[in-house]
Amino acid sequence: MTYLPDETHDPHLRSWIASANGPATDFPVQNLPLSIFKPLHSTAAPRIGVAIGDQILDLYACGKTGLLQGLPEPLQQACSTSTLNALMGLGEGASHALRHRLSQLLQINTTLPRDELQILVSMAESEMLLPATIGDYTDFYASIFHATNVGKLFRPNNPLLPNYKHLPIAYHGRASSLTISGTSIHLPLGQQQPADEGAMPGFDPSQRLDYEMEVGLFVGQGNELGMPIGIGQAESHLFGLCLVNDWSARDIQAWEYQPLGPFLGKSFATSLSPWVVTTEALVPFRCPAYGRADDDPTPLPYLSSLQNTEHGGIEITVEVWMSSARMRKEAIAPIRLSQANFAQMYWTAAQMITHHTSNGCNLRPGDLLASGTVSGPEVGAQGSLLEITQQGRSPIELPSGETRTFLTDGDEVILRGYCEKAGYTRIGFGDCRGQIIGQGIVEGRSGQQSPTS
């Protein structure tokens, strides 16, 4: 892993695809995020695509027309599959070689017989799928601001538990209900705490449906069972990042979670933004790890390295926007509810990977580690409604005159993320959208396919 920008990050690079050159696009030629797509109404197999402006470069078509020639054979083969898992498993060298080839192919000074090749598909004419078959999904709790905000609601005098500053807390999430941006979210039913001890719990649609604004980390090369990944090697196992909305039913969670943690309060759905922004694309936006307070404990040696301290952070602004059904009907634009920076996480991506494998647990290519809710110390930097409304005690007002404590039928939540830095081209993650629908059957695309389908 290098932290030095190279020629693919040059802000002067422009693409022959005009829509990639404007200041507003998330996908300039300096970004080159990867995902899986298929043309709408097509019966062709899904394939790997690269976002460029408002277009998708079709890597399967590129391979067929010889544009990937000269790349290592396993890399060429990985580019013709229907998930990113094989590419992820090839490791850093392959990612690096692919990025440089893609940058060359898409630069304005490249001469290609473009009209004949049919290597581009319009995003508007495409359906996005989950970028990988995700074997396991782990959710961390890495923002000390979020942990403190939530802790204060339950333990005002003692918000942070004693383990928090020593290890990155996490739990296993549900992989089957990971869904791609745009999938509607079914308001979940669930048991809710009885009003009085001894009374029967209710079983009703959640009254406290929340979003959680998170960053997702896709594992590249995995590790064998019993072989921990040291902190010095952890970054080389990180393929790329996306946005994650870890929908949470607070009432279901509150009643079920003792003593074994969240279960049905989370497992009804988790939304992912489709594009995986590679760690290579993020090089210009690396920064020191979060600066701990002087009286905070130093992490144990297995979680510490100079490299991690100096470069372990990534400056990504993440935001949550929301519109109600009424706002959309009255043509009122979505409003921003949250804005925070991933660089303010108490634990780095490398520390999450190293801790996760420290007991010998194996990670596999395509596994997803989510950061936990990204919150910051500033007003407006709280990444969940639980924090913003103080558990529902302080409703927010919408421009339509409505109020909200938690989400309700018809609400749409949009996560956005981007990196900006003087001297570099802004890159973005694309939207992660989900609209709440009332009880009944989920419409739109469903969750992960079966492992063998």
Add this chain to the structure above:
Amino acid sequence: MTYLPDETHDPHLRSWIASANGPATDFPVQNLPLSIFKPLHSTAAPRIGVAIGDQILDLYACGKTGLLQGLPEPLQQACSTSTLNALMGLGEGASHALRHRLSQLLQINTTLPRDELQILVSMAESEMLLPATIGDYTDFYASIFHATNVGKLFRPNNPLLPNYKHLPIAYHGRASSLTISGTSIHLPLGQQQPADEGAMPGFDPSQRLDYEMEVGLFVGQGNELGMPIGIGQAESHLFGLCLVNDWSARDIQAWEYQPLGPFLGKSFATSLSPWVVTTEALVPFRCPAYGRADDDPTPLPYLSSLQNTEHGGIEITVEVWMSSARMRKEAIAPIRLSQANFAQMYWTAAQMITHHTSNGCNLRPGDLLASGTVSGPEVGAQGSLLEITQQGRSPIELPSGETRTFLTDGDEVILRGYCEKAGYTRIGFGDCRGQIIGQGIVEGRSGQQSPTS
């Protein structure tokens, strides 16, 4: 789902494979459990096998030689794959048809050109693999005796939390580190609670490595995201059962688990017995659901049905046996540490499936639900060392003169399970074995393959 035994359960049935007819075998012709195997030293693809005495019936070979002709085409195709997922996904009708065909093929009065067909492989000459690609692994906590025993250690006056009798508590487990019986278990490293508040935690090999004796439930047909499975349909989504050793590092778990539940204390390894005993094979051993106390709450309507009350239980005796390195060196047989019955679980398999999907969470064919530690009220019926040794306060004595509070390097743990009932042939699950090895690289077979491999 029917609860009536049929001709495949007839205790008078005998097989032309002599080893299937003795009283000691786990695998008489009335059992017919399924798994994935490959002949030792073979480069052939893994295939589906049926345990019969000390032999394995090779379903791929059966298909090739026409022995599955007449069965539905999708079922024949599923029988020629390398995991049980496709077969599991076909549902009850396919399981029923396959069981009846297998019973016919293996009965003593069946005439087959056996020597020519090469449809049998000796178990001794085979390697067993995980029976399915397990997309998600969920671990329940369904024994009220276990929950009470563990609760007493931490809250002597209030061992059971208020939610316990209202819903089957569970958490998401780690799928990547599920391993097949016989895989060595690496003593995990991990952070451990500091002796004094303010002191630094240790990072050492676990001193409190435990087993947990559980029953695993394999999901058959799945459900779509947003489509709960009602209690009346739950049994039809259950394909079969196995034994699970949910290894637990109690010291790692104690320090990390607040507030989000178990993580690294569990994710280093979970061992499965290879053979999946189908729900069809278990029909003669069905029994009423656990009899709740008169002052226990009635489960909410979504978790209740007359069928579940009358037939929701399954009588399976589960046992844990153990030997130390010294015992094996001195040729001392393993000793039994635990023996309990799955029928004593507070929550039934159907209730676990229905609760799991009640929020719309989707289950996929091959998903694994484990029951949680099976403990009973009797002396000797505690399914973990945590309970038996009272958190290490009461060591057990081994016949070699050694003592144990928790497991150590060289110890081998063996789970066994079987069903016995007057008028029916005893069926068994086969062993689930795991030996603890010191720190270093895990030897033997590793965990689940990558989703795409």
